[in-house]
Amino acid sequence: SQKIEQNSEALNIQEGKTATLTCNYTNYSPAYLQWYRQDPGRGPVFLLLIRENEKEKRKERLKVTFDTTLKQSLFHITASQPADSATYLCALDIYRGSTLGRLYFGRGTQLTVWP
Amino acid sequence: EPEVTQTPSHQVTQMGQEVILRCVPISNHLYFYWYRQILGQKVEFLVSFYNNEISEKSEIFDDQFSVERPDGSNFTLKIRSTKLEDSAMYFCASSDFGQGNSYEQYFGPGTRLTVT
Numbered sequence: 001s002q003k004i005e006q007n008s009e010a011l012n013i014q015e016g017k018t019a020t021l022t023c024n025y026t027n028y029s030p031a032y033l034q035w036y037r038q039d040p041g042r043g044p045v046f047l048l049l050i051r052e053n054e055k056e057k058r059k060e061r062l063k064v065t066f067d068t069t070l071k072q073s074l075f076h077i078t079a080s081q082p083a084d085s086a087t088y089l090c091a092l093d094i095y096r097g098s099t100l101g102r103l104y105f106g107r108g109t110q111l112t113v114w115p
Numbered sequence: 116e117p118e119v120t121q122t123p124s125h126q127v128t129q130m131g132q133e134v135i136l137r138c139v140p141i142s143n144h145l146y147f148y149w150y151r152q153i154l155g156q157k158v159e160f161l162v163s164f165y166n167n168e169i170s171e172k173s174e175i176f177d178d179q180f181s182v183e184r185p186d187g188s189n190f191t192l193k194i195r196s197t198k199l200e201d202s203a204m205y206f207c208a209s210s211d212f213g214q215g216n217s218y219e220q221y222f223g224p225g226t227r228l229t230v231t
Contacts, residue, residue: 034218107156
C-alpha cells in the first residue's frame with residue numbers, strides 16, 4: 001500500500017539549533033514534494049516545493065533535500081526559533097498531466113523549539 | 116496578500132442533515148480543492164475542481180458529497196446527509212497550478228464540522 005511516514009510525531013530542540021525532519025514514502029513516484037506548516041486549528045501553509053529532478057532547495061533558514069532513490073526528503077530549519085514551533089507536513093504530488101495537484105499528506109511532525 | 120477564505124468557521128449539525136461549506140478561493144486561481152482532517156489524523160484529499168467540473172475525487176468523496184462553483188468567486192462543498200464520521204476540519208485550497216511555474220496550494224483556515 002502507499003505510505004508516507006514522517007520520522008517522529010514530535011521533535012523538541014533548543015533555540016538556535018538545526019531541526020531536521022524526515023519524510024519517507026513508499027510506492028509513489030512523486031513529481032513534486034512539498035512541505036507545509038500547520039499551526040493548531042489552522043490550515044496548512046506552503047513552505048517549499050522541490051521537483052523530482054532537484055536535489056536541494058533553500059529559502060532563507062529552510063532547506064529541503066529530495067532523494068528519489070532513497071524515497072526520502074529531509075527538511076531542515078537552521079537557527080531555529082520558538083516561533084518555528086508548529087506541525088510540519090510532508091506532501092507528495094504525483095502530477096503527471098492526468099491529475100491536477102492531488103496532494104498526499106504525511107501525518108506531520110510536531111516541532112517544539114524551546115528557549 | 117491574497118488569501119483563501121472559508122465560512123462558517125464552525126458548523127454544528129445533526130446527523131442526516133445537509134450542510135454547505137463555503138470557500139472563496141484566491142481570485143486569479145483556476146484550480147480548487149477540498150481536503151478534510153479528522154482530529155489527530157492526516158490531511159486527506161477529497162476532490163479537485165477545474166474548468167467547472169470535477170478533475171479527480173477520492174474514495175471518501177461518495178454520492179453524499181458534491182461541489183459547485185455557483186458564481187465567479189465561491190466554491191462550495193455540500194454534504195447531503197451528514198454522518199457522525201463526517202465530523203472533521205474541512206479545508207478549501209486553490210492553486211494557479213503552473214502559471215508562473217508554481218504548484219503550491221493555498222489553504223483556507225478551515226471549517227470545523229461537528230455532527231451530533
